[in-house]
Amino acid sequence: MSISRRQFVRTGSSAALAGAVVPLLSPPSPAEAAVMPRMKLETFSATASNVTRLRTAVAAMMALPAKNHRSWFWQSAVHAVLSSWVSGLPSGTAPPVAQQTQFWNQCPHDPSHGSAEFLIWHRAYLYYFERTLRAVASDPTLSLPYWNYEDPTQTKLPAIYRTPTTGNPLFITQRTPSLNAGTGMLSPGAVDATAALASTIFFGTTSGNFGGYIAIGTEPSNKGLIERRPHDTVHGAIGSPGWMGSVPTAAFDPIFWPHHAEIDHLFTLWDCVDKRTWGPPSSYDAWWDKPVGWFMDASGTAVNPPRRFFAKNATLDVHYDVETPGCVPLTPPPASVSKFSILNEFAAQRSLRLGAVSGVSLSADGPVSSAVPIDAQKLRARGVKAFAANSPDRLILGVGGIEYTIPPSVAYDVYVTSPGPTQAPGRYRAGVLTFFSHPHGMGKGPAGEQLFDITAVAREQGVLADKLEVTFVPFDLVVDADGKPAAKRASDVRIATIELREVTARL
Numbered sequence: 446m447s448i449s450r451r452q453f454v455r456t457g458s459s460a461a462l463a464g465a466v467v468p469l470l471s472p473p474s475p476a477e478a479a480v481m482p483r484m485k486l487e488t489f490s491a492t493a494s495n496v497t498r499l500r501t502a503v504a505a506m507m508a509l510p511a512k513n514h515r516s517w518f519w520q521s522a523v524h525a526v527l528s529s530w531v532s533g534l535p536s537g538t539a540p541p542v543a544q545q546t547q548f549w550n551q552c553p554h555d556p557s558h559g560s561a562e563f564l565i566w567h568r569a570y571l572y573y574f575e576r577t578l579r580a581v582a583s584d585p586t587l588s589l590p591y592w593n594y595e596d597p598t599q600t601k602l603p604a605i606y607r608t609p610t611t612g613n614p615l616f617i618t619q620r621t622p623s624l625n626a627g628t629g630m631l632s633p634g635a636v637d638a639t640a641a642l643a644s645t646i647f648f649g650t651t652s653g654n655f656g657g658y659i660a661i662g663t664e665p666s667n668k669g670l671i672e673r674r675p676h677d678t679v680h681g682a683i684g685s686p687g688w689m690g691s692v693p694t695a696a697f698d699p700i701f702w703p704h705h706a707e708i709d710h711l712f713t714l715w716d717c718v719d720k721r722t723w724g725p726p727s728s729y730d731a732w733w734d735k736p737v738g739w740f741m742d743a744s745g746t747a748v749n750p751p752r753r754f755f756a757k758n759a760t761l762d763v764h765y766d767v768e769t770p771g772c773v774p775l776t777p778p779p780a781s782v783s784k785f786s787i788l789n790e791f792a793a794q795r796s797l798r799l800g801a802v803s804g805v806s807l808s809a810d811g812p813v814s815s816a817v818p819i820d821a822q823k824l825r826a827r828g829v830k831a832f833a834a835n836s837p838d839r840l841i842l843g844v845g846g847i848e849y850t851i852p853p854s855v856a857y858d859v860y861v862t863s864p865g866p867t868q869a870p871g872r873y874r875a876g877v878l879t880f881f882s883h884p885h886g887m888g889k890g891p892a893g894e895q896l897f898d899i900t901a902v903a904r905e906q907g908v909l910a911d912k913l914e915v916t917f918v919p920f921d922l923v924v925d926a927d928g929k930p931a932a933k934r935a936s937d938v939r940i941a942t943i944e945l946r947e948v949t950a951r952l
Contacts, residue, residue, distance in 0.1 A: 480579075480586045482764040483706055486603045489590035496605050499590070502582035503699060504614040510538040514548075514741040515581050517697070520574050522549040523740065524696035547747070551738045554692045554882040560657035560668045561648040563676075564712050566737055567705055568755045572763065573740045573748075574702070580743035591706035591765070594679065595638055600630040602683070606700050615699045620687040621854070621923055629931045634856070634920040635678040638711055641670035645721045647775075654724070655715055658896075667896050668882075671715070676708050677879035678856050682922035690852035692882060710765050713758055717772035733777040753777040799823055800913070801944040806937075807917050809855045814916040817945050821911055839948045840903050842875055842915065845894035846941020852880050853938055854931075855919040861899050862914040873902045878917060880938075915943055 489495050509516035511534050519540065522531070526549055531539060539545070552570075553562040571589065579587050593599050602624040606615045616625075623629030640653075647656040648669065658667035668677075684690020688698040695701050715721065733753040742748050754760060756777045800819040807813050842861065857878040875897040902913075921930040 480762065481588045482766045483588045483710065484590050484766045485593040486590045486703055487593065487599060488766065490603065490605050498582065498584055498587050500614055502578045502584060502587060505581045506578065507614055512538055512540040514745055515577050515743065520577060521696040523570065524552045525550050525693040527693045547739050548741055552692065560672060563669065563672050564656050565752045565755050568709050569737045569740065571705055571709055572761050573742055576743045589706045590703050591710045592703040593707065594631055594636045600636060601627060602700065617688065617698055619698065620683050620689065621685050623923060623931050624683060629923045629925055631679060631682050632921050632924045635682045635922045636675045638671065638675050642711065642715055642718065644670055645718060646724050647722065648724045671708065671711060673877045673879050677881040678922055679704055680881040681852050681856060681879060684852055685854040685922060686851045713765060713768065716774045717769035721775065723775060797823060797947040799945045799947060801942055803942050805940040805943060807857065807940065809853060809919050812916050812918045814914055815943055817913045817915060817943055819911055819913060819945060837949055839898055840900045841946050841948050842897040842899050843894045843944040843946065844878060844940055845944065847895065847938065849880065849938045854923065855921055857917040857919050859897060860916045860918065861902055863902055863910050873899060875899050913945055
């Protein structure tokens with residue numbers, strides 16, 4: 446996909462980075478001025494001066510050269526950036542390679558990170574970006590709005606991001622055309638956060654976690670419910686095709702920020718769900734003490750605080766216009782003297798392959814099913830009790846080697862069917878197959894796996910049959926103004942391998 450950089454790269458005077466890069470490991474400093482709460486976009490936009498302030502601040506960032514840590518390019522590249530965009534910057538405007546390596550391409554959507562980092566890292570990212578936005582505009586009380594797309598009346602792309610189409614720094618052409626035109630809207634399937642908010646566990650060793658998995662390897666495919674939907678699905682809806690649909694370009698689209706402010710808002714709402722917990726493995730407190738990642742704050746100082754400082758928005762003086770009265774957010778476990786990585790701890794766990802099928806092509810127009818043969822001998826050797834309620838063994842469905850030319854205009858509900866020897870076939874919904882994660886800098890879809898915990902199938906059936914049928918049911922990410930499916934592209938999603946395996950999680 447050929448993308449112009451002109452609308453966010455400016456070749457004005459070459460400003461040096463403000464301040465020295467000093468390795469700090471301390472909490473962010475308190476806000477210096479009382480700031481407005483993060484508001485719903487419809488509320489924020491109702492006051493014309495708010496829109497002017499936001500556009501002024503964004504335009505000021507876009508006017509700075511990429512080597513300035515306050516520039517739009519720099520701040521967007523912290524999430525990720527295409528190497529071709531960096532090499533194509535005007536001479537003298539790119540920061541030193543050492544700084545690019547330290548600060549850019551940090552988002553936890555690639556195999557070097559674990560999905561449990563997703564919410565905490567993006568909260569930190571929002572925090573430092575918002576402070577930079579204020580500093581550039583000399584507007585210390587400005588806050589980012591959030592896109593309240595769970596409200597069925599707010600699923601159109603907010604008007605201030607699509608009109609006017611000239612002289613508006615919030616508008617770009619690289620989005621799904623019908624959304625930019627105001628004739629399309631996010632589908633109910635794309636914005637549904639019901640399952641995520643119903644979960645009471647942030648991260649853990651089973652499926653159904655809100656924030657992410659820590660028990661099955663280090664792939665970003667072990668996503669929490671909130672990351673799969675609405676995070677990934679909204680990215681796919683806006684960037685199908687467009688910048689939001691690809692990790693290395695997403696943060697360059699101004700709509701990225703109200704989308705992620707909404708994801709953080711949902712995190713805040715989840716933090717008031719009754720009986721919610723961080724998760725069962727209390728021995729992994731050291732995860733919270735690991736640095737969240739390198740950021741350059743508004744003053745030009747390099748900071749790398751522990752994750753625990755971003756557990757509570759109140760600590761950061763970040764508030765939303767709608768918060769749960771009387772809610773007491775979860776507190777991270779106390780600092781631990783045991784310094785080991787959760788993700789590395791589980792990377793070497795035992796895995797037994799039970800069966801696989803290769804070469805599956807998906808359709809955007811209807812379901813596609815594929816039968817995974819199961820090695821009966823291996824299954825009998827393990828016995829029915831392998832997946833008992835108190836067993837650490839999990840039955841994992843791996844969908845791997847996913848490729849596509851451009852992000853599809855659909856996502857897929859994944860169902861599995863496995864008739865037991867004396868039971869009628871039972872259909873089980875495994876989760877959602879989404880397409881917003883792949884190695885940074887690639888121009889195509891993910892080559893890694895997306896994993897689904899389907900242990901409940903074995904528990905409900907008592908014993909598995911000689912095959913497992915996997916069905917991918919597409920649902921539209923964008924609909925028209927009447928709620929009917931919008932025009933969609935033919936899907937060219939190709940799956941190299943669908944694999945069933947037993948994984949033992951060491952608790």
